[in-house]
Amino acid sequence: MGKKEDEFLHRLRRAFKTEASERIASLTSGLLDLEQELTDEQRAAATESFFREAHSLKGAARAVNLTDIESLCQSMESVLAGIKKENISPPRELLDTLHAAVELLARLISFLDGEKPGIDRTELNAITARLAEWKRGEGQPEPVDVSVRISGGLPVPGARDRGSDREASLEAEKIAAPSPDMKSTAAVDACTPSALQRQKTILSDTVRISASKLESLFLQVQEMVSLKINARQRVADLNQMLSRVETVRKGSARSTQDMPASPLPASLDALESGLRNLARMADHDQRSLSAMVDYLIEDMKKVLMLPFSLLLAVFPVMVRDLSREQGKEADLLVGGGEIEMDRRILEEMKDPLIHLVRNAVDHGIEKPDERSLKGKPRRGLIRLDISRADNDRVELLVRDDGAGIDAQRVREAALKRGLISRKEADGLDEKSTLDLIFRSEVSTSGLITNISGRGLGLAIVKEKVEALGGSVFVETSRDKGSTFRMIVPLTIATFRGALVRVGDGLFVVPTSSMERVSRVHRSEVKTVENMETIAVNGKVVSLVYLADVLELPRRQAEPHDQDFLLVVVLGHSGRSIAFAVDEVLDEQEVLVKSLGRQLSRVRNIAGATVLGTGKTVPILNVQDLMRSAAKAAHAPVMATPAVPRQAGERTKRILVVEDSITSRTLLKNILESAGYHVKLAVDGLDGYTQLRSDPFDLVVSDVEMPRMNGFELTARIRADKDLSELPVVLVTALASREDREKGIDVGANAYIVKSSFDQSDLLDVLRRLI
Secondary structure (H helix, E strand, O other), X not given: OOHHHHHHHHHHHHHHHXXXXXXXXHHHHHHHHHOOOOOHHHHHHHHHHHHHHHHHHHHHHHHOOOHHHHHHHHHHHHHHHHHHHHOOOOOHHHHHHHHHHHHHHHHHHHOOOOOOOOOOHHHHHHHHHHHHHHHOOOOOOOOOOOOOOOOXXXXXXXXXXXXXXXXXXXXHHHHHOOOOOOEOOOOOHHHOHHHHHHHHHHHOOOOOEEHHHHHHHHHHHHOHXXXXXXXXXXXXXXXXXXXXXXXXXXXXXHHOOOOOOOOOOHHHHHHHHHHHHHHHHHHHHHHHHHHHXXXXXXXXXXXXXXEHXXXXXXXXXXXXXXXXXXXXXXXXXXXXXXXXXXXXXHHHHHHHHHHHHHHHHHHHOOOHHHHHHOOOOOOEEEEEEEEEOOOOEEEEEEEEOOOOOOHHHHHHHHHHOOOOOHHHHHOOOHHHHHHHHHOOOOOOOOOOOOOOOOOOHHHHHHHHHHHOOOEEEEEEEOOOEEEEEEEXXXXXOOEEEEEEEEOOEEEEEEHHHEEEEEEEEHHHOEEEXXXXXXXXXXXXXXXXXXXXXOOOOOOOOOHHHOOEEEEEEEEEOOEEEEEEEOEEEEEEEEOOEOOOHHHOOEOOEEEEEEOOOOOEEEEEOHHHHHHHHHHXXXXXXXXXXXXXXXXXXXXOEEEEEOOOHHHHHXXXXXXXXXXXXXXXXXXXXXXXXXXXXXXXXXXXXXXXXXXXXXXXXHHHHHHOOOOOOOOEEEEEOOOOHHXXXXXXXXXXXXXXXXXXXXXXXXXXXXXXXX
């Protein structure tokens, strides 16, 4: 076959993979439907639907020369032909074999991106032979192993292959998705002839586009938010200039009031007129640009929004197989699958939902006999409900009607792991006790299995949800079941944030977490158990200084403001804490910028944003702040501001040498907020040049940089008689023992690894060195 023919076949197989993935989801749902008690009419429709899907998949496979898939579909089709003719219920053992065949099909289809892993021909031949036996009426009640390997590397039937940069029709995915109100005991709408007809109609008007290209386009569109912010800043600057001109006019009028009236210089009149026109046009442009950006982002959000039902294909099979493995009976009921979310949110929520549904089967649902003794139906029920919490967030509920969570066993598990003391355990209420299940290594299961028992699942759930800016809650009732409630954003995009000043630094606080902002008289601050508190809406909340939480020096209060505190009350996971700040400057739209992999985890910082002035400002991580504040609240809080710098004391000068603009800006903000004077260099050679011309008290340097790396810079400093005593701190992503030893050998005074970077560690090191 020539090169052109190979390329053509490759394009055909990519198109086939998209179609086949959709048909696998329909085949899986059809098998789940056939397992239920159906009327003759319902069973005939379900069998016909499955038969057609297998037949269509067989024809498509034949067209692209995929003989293994074709023969397996032929075997399934032949067996179903007999079932269809007799209109009888397929035996459970046959359905298990068909499940195994569909799972194998899913694996075969996942191998179409050029990979050539060793296909287990024995498994393929065994399933084909088994289906042939059923066709001849020789089937035996010895089912093929069809357990769904959730933790393994093999794809689950109906699940999308996220590992490849495949082209996918978003509209096709929406139409082929399982029905929003799908129940594992009901037929899926996408399997019906009418739904298939709708799919054909819509596919003719769709455009296939790479999902990765969509993400890139969306990120570029988001960058336009910066233009909108800049335009607003220009309007503010122009209005400020107009105000100054007006002041000059009034001052000129006062100075000449005792003199004969004379006209204002023509040049000033012209300047004022021009500024007014410019301000008017800039305001118009800013409004137009803002509207354009908002509409464009909303349209792009819709492109990346997919129905939640796309995520649900794996769950009915998972509940079925896990229940069988444990001798349990359970149904899965899903509601709200039509609600659309950002595809990136869907992907991030898959693992938390799998953990929670697994737990519901493993820990929640009892065995049939035990349920009967409790007066419950023998079959347990697990519900997965999705609903809109508000315009920007959705609520996901995972609940079961099982045994519930034993709070006493949770306390004992936490005690056994040394996470709490006996005194702390005795003082915990039920809500605080239930919160312990989200701590790593807390498990009430006495047996570690491949499903659960390690005490990691719920910790991962909480970590994933909070990483999305969401929150998770749990409610339980003994012998009635448990409910896990997660609230997550609809999309990963811009958000509204409040710009606050703390000391000499600026920070952004997400307004979604702000409950209120108010001025509090110092007389209203009460000390309770060595903690400062204030009353908010009749409720006592802890008061902490945001400067203390961020380990920054407090700002000297202005004389007219010394009797009052400005507080921002933040709420998360049902808790509220008041943070004292120096100023709340503005509330605006914020575009989140990642700090990059090297600074992927900085305590209390979620990211950064760029203001209209061009200044980079950290975005505060509310979840981290609440945890840090809880610790700070137990320490005595000074009632007076921090001691100001002594008169005449020189500000320490630090040179930051870093080739990453994001890391460079973050380090500059941290150090300037701590009271240091900071200069920047883009690499080692630039840094050494500045050291030869300007005096500095200390150098903070990255290691991996162009032209001259951090090791070379440190060695050059130590070899220079004028600089040899200058302290050098290396802040780098290189974490190996060899790299640390090399840093010490060349003469670094401290070596800080970025992956475990904590600003307090850096500031402590600087205080010791200078």
